[in-house]
Amino acid sequence: MLExxxxxxxTAATPLLIAAIGELVVERSGxxxxxxxxxxxxxxxxxxxxxxxxxxxxxxVFAAVIVGALFSLLFGxxxxxxxxxxxxxxxxxxxxxxxxSGMIGEAFVGQPGIKLSAIYIPGLTDIPFVGRLFFGxxxxxxxxxxxxxGVAWFLFRTRAGLTLRSVGDNHGSxxxxxxxxxxxxxLAVMFGGACAGLAxxxxxxxxxxxxxxxxxxxxxxxxxxxxxxxxxxxxxxLAGAYLFGAVSIGxxxxxxxxxxxxxxxxxxxxxxxxIVVLVLISRxxxxxxxxxxxxxxxPFVPDR
Amino acid sequence: MSVDTTGGNLLExxxxxxxxxxxxxCDGVDLTIRKGEIHALLGENGAGKSTLVKxxxxxxxxxxxxxxxxxxxxxxxxxxxxKKLGIGMVFQHFSLFEALSAAENIALSLAxxxxxxxxxxxxxxxxxxxxxxxxxxxxxxxxSVGERQRIEIIRCLLQTPExxxxxxxxxxxxxxxxxxxxxxxxxxRVEGKSILYISHRLEEVKRMCDAATVMRHGKVVAHCDPRxxxxxxxxxxxxxxxxxxxxxxxxxxxxxxxxxxxIRNLNRKPATPFSVPLRxxxxxxxxxxVIGIAGVAGNGQGEFxxxxxxxxxxxxxxxxxxxxxDAGRLSITGRRLLGAAFVPEERLGHGAAPRMKLxxxxxxxRYATDSKAFLGPAGFVKESTIDAATQRIIKDMDxxxxxxxxxxxxxxxxxxxxxxxxxxxxxxPTVMVVNQPTWGVDAGAAAKxxxxxxxxxxxxxxxxVISQDLDELFxxxxxxxxxxxxxxxxPLSRTEATLEKIGLLMGGAEPGHVDHGLETA
Numbered sequence: 001m002l003e004x005x006x007x008x009x010x011t012a013a014t015p016l017l018i019a020a021i022g023e024l025v026v027e028r029s030g031x032x033x034x035x036x037x038x039x040x041x042x043x044x045x046x047x048x049x050x051x052x053x054x055x056x057x058x059x060x061v062f063a064a065v066i067v068g069a070l071f072s073l074l075f076g077x078x079x080x081x082x083x084x085x086x087x088x089x090x091x092x093x094x095x096x097x098x099x100x101s102g103m104i105g106e107a108f109v110g111q112p113g114i115k116l117s118a119i120y121i122p123g124l125t126d127i128p129f130v131g132r133l134f135f136g137x138x139x140x141x142x143x144x145x146x147x148x149x150g151v152a153w154f155l156f157r158t159r160a161g162l163t164l165r166s167v168g169d170n171h172g173s174x175x176x177x178x179x180x181x182x183x184x185x186x187l188a189v190m191f192g193g194a195c196a197g198l199a200x201x202x203x204x205x206x207x208x209x210x211x212x213x214x215x216x217x218x219x220x221x222x223x224x225x226x227x228x229x230x231x232x233x234x235x236x237x238l239a240g241a242y243l244f245g246a247v248s249i250g251x252x253x254x255x256x257x258x259x260x261x262x263x264x265x266x267x268x269x270x271x272x273x274x275i276v277v278l279v280l281i282s283r284x285x286x287x288x289x290x291x292x293x294x295x296x297x298x299p300f301v302p303d304r
Numbered sequence: 305m306s307v308d309t310t311g312g313n314l315l316e317x318x319x320x321x322x323x324x325x326x327x328x329x330c331d332g333v334d335l336t337i338r339k340g341e342i343h344a345l346l347g348e349n350g351a352g353k354s355t356l357v358k359x360x361x362x363x364x365x366x367x368x369x370x371x372x373x374x375x376x377x378x379x380x381x382x383x384x385x386x387k388k389l390g391i392g393m394v395f396q397h398f399s400l401f402e403a404l405s406a407a408e409n410i411a412l413s414l415a416x417x418x419x420x421x422x423x424x425x426x427x428x429x430x431x432x433x434x435x436x437x438x439x440x441x442x443x444x445x446x447x448s449v450g451e452r453q454r455i456e457i458i459r460c461l462l463q464t465p466e467x468x469x470x471x472x473x474x475x476x477x478x479x480x481x482x483x484x485x486x487x488x489x490x491x492x493r494v495e496g497k498s499i500l501y502i503s504h505r506l507e508e509v510k511r512m513c514d515a516a517t518v519m520r521h522g523k524v525v526a527h528c529d530p531r532x533x534x535x536x537x538x539x540x541x542x543x544x545x546x547x548x549x550x551x552x553x554x555x556x557x558x559x560x561x562x563x564x565x566x567i568r569n570l571n572r573k574p575a576t577p578f579s580v581p582l583r584x585x586x587x588x589x590x591x592x593x594v595i596g597i598a599g600v601a602g603n604g605q606g607e608f609x610x611x612x613x614x615x616x617x618x619x620x621x622x623x624x625x626x627x628x629x630d631a632g633r634l635s636i637t638g639r640r641l642l643g644a645a646f647v648p649e650e651r652l653g654h655g656a657a658p659r660m661k662l663x664x665x666x667x668x669x670r671y672a673t674d675s676k677a678f679l680g681p682a683g684f685v686k687e688s689t690i691d692a693a694t695q696r697i698i699k700d701m702d703x704x705x706x707x708x709x710x711x712x713x714x715x716x717x718x719x720x721x722x723x724x725x726x727x728x729x730x731x732x733p734t735v736m737v738v739n740q741p742t743w744g745v746d747a748g749a750a751a752k753x754x755x756x757x758x759x760x761x762x763x764x765x766x767x768x769v770i771s772q773d774l775d776e777l778f779x780x781x782x783x784x785x786x787x788x789x790x791x792x793x794x795p796l797s798r799t800e801a802t803l804e805k806i807g808l809l810m811g812g813a814e815p816g817h818v819d820h821g822l823e824t825a
Contacts, residue, residue: 159411159417162404162408162411162412162420163412165401165403165404166401166404166408166412169401169402169403169404170399170400170401170402172399173399173400173401174401174412175363176363176383176395176399177383177399177412177413178362178382178383178384178385178386178387179412289403289445290403290443290445291403292403293403294402294403
């Protein structure tokens, strides 16, 4: 029972984690992409459609990643090359994604999908209590953990990560040192888009295995909030995503048990709990300031 | 070989031109730098020096003209190209990343993949050997202007460039630190490196530089040997007319005058893990006098200024008294309403909002003290009055600008500083506290600012000037106190204060730290 609950929590947390880690990299480079929701839902519909048409869920995942990255490339072209307003462009991207995915997905509504099956390692997966939790989940769960650790390592242990953080901290100085600010931001934006697409594929190929219009259901926005409340630190994003997942699942069980708290209040609980805990974690103002990308959302036009 | 064709010239610039809109920032500039030469680039703010060096460092693209490096024509299309050629640069407006450590900042400008720990060790060793001690793991956001400059210099030297461009390097160093830097530059010259040295300190240029190029309004007006010139003749070439020396008549009977700013046993815990605590500071500034606070960068001057201005308030209201009234618990506006005026060190972002017009900046700082003049019924803004006041300040302080009412960020550093100081002087404040009044400001503007501070004091106000520029303090102060490690020495009157005594106190020598509170008790 407990193991089952823990696996459900992981399933609820994984799409948030993947999308948030991608957006964290984008924001660390100084770009605010509010289009996560739109890229995510595009990933969901692409993953579902390609998996159903080709019969291969892996091809679906691959296609979702590519479409997420291409969709974010549109955002990158608008905000980085044409220097449009990042907030407005991000919102437009979300609206475009929701509309476009509904149109593409119309033919697929109600069709049974293909599930990306969980891994099975003889012996390990059969270990009582922890076997399925650690060795029997869907492959994207492992990808999400590897992504988190990999991004943390990349940002804080590699020279390329340092360069990316420097661009987010002060694009003017970075440019003066000869760092290609726009190029790095393009790469970061596309990584974020690919992650959002992957998170979307998780929704339609693992979470529910069907296509429902607007199936991202606000998860892109939660991912965005997680990044900020986790003060742009990957391991805190992991903690936040799992906390959110745990409280969401917990309140569902509480509702099922019929305890005397209004269900609306219980539904709000995951949001409240996540915000309170992450605010408490990041109460050291100095550390928060150091981690906040100072150039976030500011347009960059190099003077030549 | 190329040596024959170049005749020992490392860099030759011919007819370099850069146009911004309709303004010719650089107009047919010629410059020749020989190998092993310290070459001074002189000129007032806005003369085009920064534009020229930015083109040499590849940050800006010239419209026309030729750059020859070791006799061969080159196109410096980006800073990385400049670095590959062997050009290193120490920026005036720091190009540092506040959220990163000193070592990470340095690593970013090195192209190779050396681990951070190796870079940190190298930077630390180099910084100590040049007498510019540096903790490579400190976060830049916590460091003072002087310490940040050290990082810039060390970062440049670590790239072992052939030509080092230094933009105003000594403006935040103590005399001892500056001497260390000169030794460093001398060492580089002996090693055959060339240096392009931008400075407003003409004595320094005369002492160190082998050649000088003087710019005015985007054009080169003279090539000369600074050792054959006097400081006055160099200043004349830069400005195009005589520079008026600052006049300071000694004052009588100040010790009997009323203390307009009183500081009693001011203590402050460090605001961040890296900043300096204030230790039991007591000081009186009387009507009619200018008191100067000297000290090496990062000894608590910033914290001291914040405590006086009200950016940091005190638990005990009697700690700071302005015109005899307890002000310790008042905010900045509360203290301003008592007749005090404050000019912080950082011009953009602290002294002025960069993206707002000068008139808007004027309203922002004076809406409370001048509410009758600037605000109408229900808080409507009286634009014509504010505009008139803005133009008055611009005229009084001779602020040079490109538009009638430009954004603060569009002004050069010196002109913006003149405006900010003028904005406060225009109120005729009873107490004026200024942190680094002329940092990075050219000779003409600095003289103007200093003279106006003296005149304010002579008209009966109390003026407190915190500065790392000793020449400036000796030029304007009636007494000088020294800040070291968060404690303030007793003020030395001008007859007692010698460069040597002040220098020793800055280095932390003891006798100055008398408990000033006892005297007044």
